[in-house]
Amino acid sequence: MLLGVKQKMSLSLEQQHVRHLQRCAQRSTNGNVSAYIERLLAEDELRQAVTTAARWYAAHPHYAQDSAAEAQAALGETA
Secondary structure, three states, X not given: OOOOOOOOOOOOOOHHHHHHHHHHHHHXXXXXXXHHHHHHHHHHHHHHHHHXXXXXXXXXXXXXXXXXXXXXXXXXXXX
């Protein structure tokens, strides 16, 4: 993904959803609906990344302990 490269798109939304987006955008991005939607998408991507990481750590429960032990061992070697 290239950052800073924007594309236009059109959405077909119910009027009530358009009004809701406009109200939310007014409160958080000074009325910029595109910026508001972009922020929602970024937050969703972050949520998904955290969920993926949490699942990985749950599937590898000893990773953190092994990692800490390796770090301690490495520190001991340099002392």
